[in-house]
């Protein structure tokens with residue numbers, strides 16, 4: 001039996017654009033993801049989040065499923081364009097009302113809300129003014145955060161400013177496979193800085209407004225290992241580690257970009273006096289999203305090459321639970337003694353409903369079991385881990401992959417919007433009930 005401490009927070013996670021639908025209802029403004037998904041060729045099969053899981057209308061029944069699962073907390077995101085449709089200026093009361101009802105619905109069911117304030121759905125009106133490459137966006141974000149906090153602050157015990165600034169900055173502005181679909185390293189690294197600045201300004205605003213909940217941020221971190229001892233591979237792995245991890249961890253916890261950042265990205269001339277003090281403002285906890293370990297080879301053109309995994313999953317990445325332990329230990333031993341939460345980890349599969357109505361996702365169960373065990377191992381090594389949130393509560397819109405892969409504990413039939421528990425949902429409910437893994441030595 002692998003048991004967790006009393007009070008360990010077992011949760012489940014989602015994000016607004018991936019589940020809500022209702023993109024044009026009750027005053028919501030368009031976001032960069034509305035624009036991107038309606039751009040031909042941007043998303044697999046032309047899928048969009050227009051309807052998604054229709055959670056905007058079905059949230060009471062969805063919260064009942066969370067109760068059935070037995071989670072202690074639910075991580076959801078607030079859509080900035082529902083609250084401030086043009087990104088700055090006019091506030092939309094109906095948007096606030098929605099999250100007010102959702103928050104109360106959770107509390108009525110004894111579930112703690114964990115609120116992500118930005119999960120990639122930047123109001124399009126701000127993108128039209130330069131998006132994250134425009135420094136003003138950071139201040140508009142803090143303004144919006146104050147509005148949400150004013151309404152929900154008396155009931156939310158856990159706040160997260162940003163989800164995965166790596167993806168917003170680099171997948172959206174360098175790889176170009178996420179909104180806003182740009183491919184420009186200079187713009188990407190400028191956006192990265194303004195995202196972190198937005199985080200810092202939001203933390204400062206929340207503190208000034210007397211936040212009582214705990215404040216953190218979720219970063220997706222990877223375990224990066226050289227493919228060999230060859231000095232070229234070692235150097236390549238250090239560069240990828242800069243790109244995927246240190247560009248976020250160092251400013252957040254050390255108040256400085258890594259010394260090798262300028263060599264990789266050029267002078268960080270957009271950093272102004274005082275920015276890094278804001279970015280490194282003290283937090284109450286730190287959220288880690290873990291999906292990937294990378295073995296790295298030198299590449300003369302791109303500087304690094306991720307070695308393709310031996311057994312790729314539906315999204316092409318490998319499974320490496322040991323990497324979760326390594327990431328947790330690295331963050332704790334090298335960066336911060338803050339409480340840590342695994343705010344996401346999960347496995348994409350092509351789940352299907354069998355003729356008997358069951359959904360056998362034993363690979364997902366094995367994935368979670370191994371990652372829960374890795375998290376426990378990290379705790380045994382001293383890591384102050386306080387929670388674990390599988391991605392995702394239910395199948396949803398998986399960004400550039402549309403509805404082509406599924407991550408949920410609950411299966412969503414997108415034609416009928418019926419939700420069905422997969423085997424992993426039953427398994428996870430038993431883990432929560434036992435506060436750990438049963439059936440092991």
Ligand code: IFM
Nearest residue numbers: 015164289344391398407
């Ligand atoms: O679906 C995403 C989520 O929005 C952010 N983290 C990774 C998940 C799986 O790709």
